[in-house]
Amino acid sequence: MANADTGWPGELRPEEIAATRVWLDKRGIEVNEPSRLLSIRIGPRLSRKVPGRFRWLVGAVVVSILLITAYGIVRDISGVHDRDLPGGVIVYFVCASMQVALWLSYLHRERALGPLPVMDRRSGRPSVFKILGGWFVASFVITFGGGAVLAVAMYTTTSAKAYAWSWGGALGWTALCCAVILVGTLRRPVYAEDTASAAVDTELRVLDSQAAVPGFYPVIVLFDVLFYGQPAGFTGWLLTYAALSLGTSLMSVWQHHRRPALPPGDYGTTARPRSA
Template sequence: MSAPAVTDAERAAAGRWLVKHGVEVPTLTDLLVLRLGFRGGARPPGWWRWIVPAILVMCAANVGYLCLAFLPGVRGEELTGGGYLFFLMIFLQLSNWLPVRVRDRQARALPGTRAIERRPGFAMGGWDIAALLVTFGGGTALAVTILVTTPFRTYAWSWLGLLALGGVVTAMILTGILRRPVIAEDETSLAVDAAVRLQDLLIAMPAVYAVPVLFDPMTDNAQPPGYTPWLMGYAALAVATQVVAGFVNWRRSRLILAAVA
């Protein structure tokens, strides 16, 4: 099996990533280039081929969501107006996650015995779990409360459905990050593996799915009367928790890389 081709842009981006994080390596190996090229801002060969189909799928999903208004018993004016924002967030998450996943698999499959695989430690911290619980647990609790205590049933189940879809995508990405074997060939690449695992959690940041709920209070007021402060507080708490989680993970990754700098 031949080694996957790496581009000059990926090699330069990987070098910049290492310099930015204060890591010096005598030789920039293909393993590091495959793992850090995209994360450093370069685009792997052929990455654009799925963009157009993905955009078409995103547009079709939004049209399908809007068509729910024509179903019997559905009050179209109560469909949460942030539906397209959910689909946009999914598109952005996957557009960052899929190239990372492909290049990591290629790094893992390098010929010979260059890659050492072992199970990683648990990468998620308490703030990451808190962001998940606030976003999906808090959102579900609010939607169910609206469903059982108000006549705005369409608003509630449409929000629940979109939240569940975002939860599935987030769970898929988190599972890939947490279950990914350690891929390393020396102490430097071992530290890089631990650092990028923490930084990859930013791709799956769940709080992005709390933001679209602000669309209704800010535009057409499809939300039930009296729930606007609750919805805004929910979104603010989710985002704040996510910001803290991102900062903590950034600090953890810097400390890991400082040990081999």
Template sequence: MSTEAERKTAATWLAKRGISVTEPTELLALRLGVRRGARPPGYWTGIGWLVTVTAVSSFGLAFLPLLPGVAMSDVPEGRLTVVMFAVVLLANRLPIRWADRRAAAWLGDRRLDRPRPSWRAVLNGWYLASLVVTFGGGAALGVAMAVSGSVWAVLWLGLLAAAAAVVGVVLAGVLRRPVLAEDEGSLAVDAATRSGDVLLVLPSMFALPVVADLATTNRQPHEFTPWLIGYVVLAVGTQVIGVVVHRRRRPALPVDGDYEATR
């Protein structure tokens, strides 16, 4: 069952989209409360695990200079920023995933049998461009620098691969999530939450840690500096446009939907 905090914050989520309710349905409370800051059961346990993973990852990165052929001057300055961004992404996404699992269990066989929307209906071209530039373009640059003998580039490629894995898992979870709805109102909410959850995954933020080396130690191969600057600008620029387009395409909630709990 939903908590009072979940019901209140779910009502706030609906109110911001033009739907006024005194008390939302149980399904909407379970799903929407966490999206406005309510903490589902088990939240702090999950955060504890994330803190542990962060500490272990950061500890491991501190020992990169001990690897054969690696000097401190080869280690990317933005390595801990990559870890921090990944942890923030997971900390935002995992509570939503847990809440949706609770909602699916509560809904049971009352769930509407509707196909989930195609990824093409959820992601716009600018968003996809940012994804490709950040990881595809970043990988191409990294390989080119590594071929020139840069140990920094090899380590950066490893960080980029880890970031791509995190983004891929989280984004796939949003896009492949089954439809969780019991009526037309909750079906519209399902579409809106899927659209909103995509904006928790901003691939271009994993291009930004390169700026730490560009602005401070210049550990990257200097002949690639203009390419790296262009890479960051292109990744962030396409992402900004993608977010603007995505928000404009956000599905509206029908005012005649059933959002209020019956007593």
């Protein structure tokens, strides 16, 4: 693979090629040199160091600071005391922003290494349920739909109105960030040139969808429930909510670890047979 060792943004790095080889090997495909297309698609997602990633992460930090600042202004205008607000709002803002930044960083790396061949822009895309799976869909609905219901219920039936709108707003930001990742992943064209690269494209959609981890966020609210006992009257509901969301997310991870092997095809330079 020409100029693979140069390290320039437009050339594949050795670690990206190595990460691609390892990923393929775990799926039953042994190659000496992965094809350039597969290295472009897989390498940036699994390499620890990706050109330009730091800038995306800095951008996420800046967005988080702006959100935290706006949240503080609204809190001050409302005259609400900190003890009446959820303790994990900052975690929601930072983690969700970082999720999107990481996802964008390897898409940007793909474009820098491209262009990518498009096999099909619409009809060839796998179905949503084939990519996400039922457990992931359940986790998403429980986390954001169930969270919205609980936030409205808190606001309308208790005195913890500040807690309700603060938590609901933070959860809304995470829902937006997760939706950006999922919509971008599910609606992008099939970047492939043959059966093998089309199969990899499907597996990378699954991998990218896992970047949106909804089941992580309900766990944050347990900090308030377990250590501060707020909001009063909703302890049982929030414990159940967190358990269901986290449980379905873990089941989704387990389901996706049982992915089928990649089909036979041209994945690169075939590995030499192993000596007996």
